[in-house]
Amino acid sequence: MFYAQLIVNGLVQGLVIGLAALSITLVFGIARFPNAATGDTMTLGAYAALSTHTVTGSIVLGGAGALVAAALVSLLAYFAVFRRLAERPVVALLVASIGVAFVLRAALAVIFGHSQQVFQVPLSRPFVFGSVRVAPLDLQIAAVALASLAVVFALLYLTPIGRQMRAVADNRDLARVSGIRPGRVMVALWLLAGAVAGIAGMMLGIKTIVSPEFGWEMLLPSFTAAILGGIGSPAGAVLAGLVLGVAKEISTPVVGFTYKIALAFIIMLGVLLIRPRGLFGRVEGAR
C-alpha cells in the first residue's frame, strides 16, 4: 500500500500545480503569451489570504481575500502593461510579464519582509483508510481546488462571457467579426486568471510556508503542466498537473527524491517529441 500512499501525496500537490497551470493556460489560450507573472500572482494571493486570515481569523475570508486581491492585481497588470503590448510579438509580452513578476515580488518583499510566514491553522491527525493516511487539511485543500475548478469550468462553458472567451481563444478575428468585444473578454480573462492563481497560492501557502519567492519557484512545474496538458486547454492543464504530481511521487522509490523533479521535465520532453500539441491540445494551422 506504499504506492497508494504515494499516489495520495502526488494528487494533493498535483491539484496545486494544476490550478497554477490552469491560470497559465487560460492566459495563453486567449491573450496568447506565457505569463511569467503567474507565480508571483500566486504569492500575492497567499499574502492576501495570510493577512485576511490573521485579521479575521477566518480561512474562508482569507480565501476571498486571495481571490479578490490576485484578480484585481492581475487586471491592473493587464491595463498597465499587457494591453499596451497586445500587438507586439510574444517575446515582448513574455519579457514584460517577467518584469511584472519582479515588481510584484519586490513589492511583497518590501511590505512583508523576507522571513517566512506561516498560516496558523490547527494541525490534526490524519484519517486512516486501510493503510492510507489522508490529512484533513489535504481533504479541505482538495475540496477547495475542486470547487474552484467547477466554478471556472461553469464560467467557461455555461455563461455567455465564457462562450465569448472560448470564441476568442478559438479564433480571435472570427470572434471579432461575430460581434464579440475583445475588451470585455480580456477583462474577464485577467480577473479569472488572477483569481485562479490567487487560490492556488493560498493553497500552497497553507500547505507549506509563505515567502516572497515561493510562487516564482512553482512557475516551472506549472509551465510544464500547461505544456503537457496542451496549451490553451483548461481540462488538460488540470489533468497534467495531477499526472505530474503523481508521477513525481510514484517515481521516488526508483529514482530517489533528488531526481523526481527532473522527471517532470523528462515527461515534458517525451510529450514534446511524441505529441507536440500536448494531451488535449489542438493542432494549430498557420493563419
Add this chain to the structure above:
Amino acid sequence: MTTTRREFMGTIGAATALVGAPSIVRAQGQGTFRIGALCPVTGAGSPFGSGMQKMIVAAADAVNGAGGAAGRKLEVVSEDTQSSPQAAVLAAKKLIDVNKVQAVLGTWSSGVSLAVIPLTNEANIILMNTSGAPALSVPPANAKGLSYRFQATNERFGRAFAEICAKEGFKRPATMAFNNASGIGNTEGFRKAWEAKGNKVVASVVYEPNQPTYRSELQKVLAANPDVIVTGSYLADSTIILREWYQSGQPVKWVMPGWAASPDLVKATGPDVVEGIISVDSISNEEAPSYKAYDEAYRRATGQPGQSNVYAAMTWDMVHVLSLAIEAAKATDTAAINAKIREVSNPPGQQVYTFAEARDALKNSKINFEGASSVLDFDEHGDVTPNFGVFFIEGGKLNRRYVVRL
C-alpha cells in the same frame, strides 16, 4: 600628446574614485593595517550581521587602544554581503581593489564564503569565515591555506549529533538532509561518527528545496521505524516537514541544527509540534575571560547579551588572532602573518585572553590565545572545534541541558 578616449575615461574614473573615497584611502600611511569587515548585514544573516560587524570594529578599537598590532593601527572598512554570494563578490572586489584591504573577516554562510574565497586567494590575503561547508577546508577553496574557519564544520556538527544520540540512548536513527553541501555535510558527518561507534543508520533521505510537500520523503524515513531523525535542514523546509510529520501521528524524536530548530521554528509551527526536539548549536567559550571582554563589548555596542550572537564572538576573535599574528610576525605581509596564526592561537604556550596581555606575554614566551568563541585551536585545514550546546525545546522555549565537547 594625444589622449585616447579610453585613457581619458580611465583618468576621470580614477579621479572621481579618489575624490569620492574616504580620506583613509588617500592617507594610507605606513602605520596602518586595513581590514575588510564583510558581514551579512541584510538578508538571511541579518539577525547576526550587524553585531558581527560591530564586534570587528570594537575589537579593532581594543587593539588600537593597546597601541596597535606591531605598532600599526587597524583600520576597518565595512561592507554588506546581503547574505548573497553575488552581492558578496561585488563587495569583496570593492574591498580588495578599491580599499586595498589586507585581510577579509566575517563572511557568513557557506555559499558566500565559497564565492569570496577565490578573490581573497587571488589577492593573496587572509579570509576568516564563519561558514560550515566541508569544501572550505580543502583545495581548491583553501588551496593556499589562507582561509580560517571560526565556526564548526558541518562534519563536526554531525559528530556532535552522534554523541548526543548515543547519550540519549537512541538505537535506530534515520537522517534527512537538504540537498546542499551544508545539509549533506551534517548527516554524512553523523553517519560516519555513528557507524564508527558500531551502529547503523536505518534510513536516509536527501531532499530538494521548494517542494509543495515532503510527505513521501517522510513516509520513506518513517517506514523504517526510526526512534530519532537527525537532519541537516533549514528553517523553511523544517517547518513544512515537521508540520507534515505531526499530522502523520507517528512518534519520533528529532535532532536538528540550531539554525533550523530556532525560536523562529517554534513561532512557525506552534509549541506542540516542536515539543521535545533537540536543537544543537555551537556555543561560545563562555567561561573564558576573553568571553567576558567580548560580552561587555557586545552589550555596549548593541544592548544585547553576547550569548544572543555566537557569530559576533567569532568576529571578535578574528581581529584578535589576526592582530596577534601581526604582532608575532612583526610584519604585515600575508605570508609572514599566515605563518604565525597557528603559533599564537594553538598550544603549547601561555594561555592568554586579551590583546594587551597576549602582546606582553609574547615578549617572553610562546602564547596560546583562547578566544571568546572557542579555544581556537586551528587544525591543518584552518578549522576549529567549538563546543556544542544541546537545547531541548520544552513548552516553546529552548532550554540548554548540557554541552558536548568533541
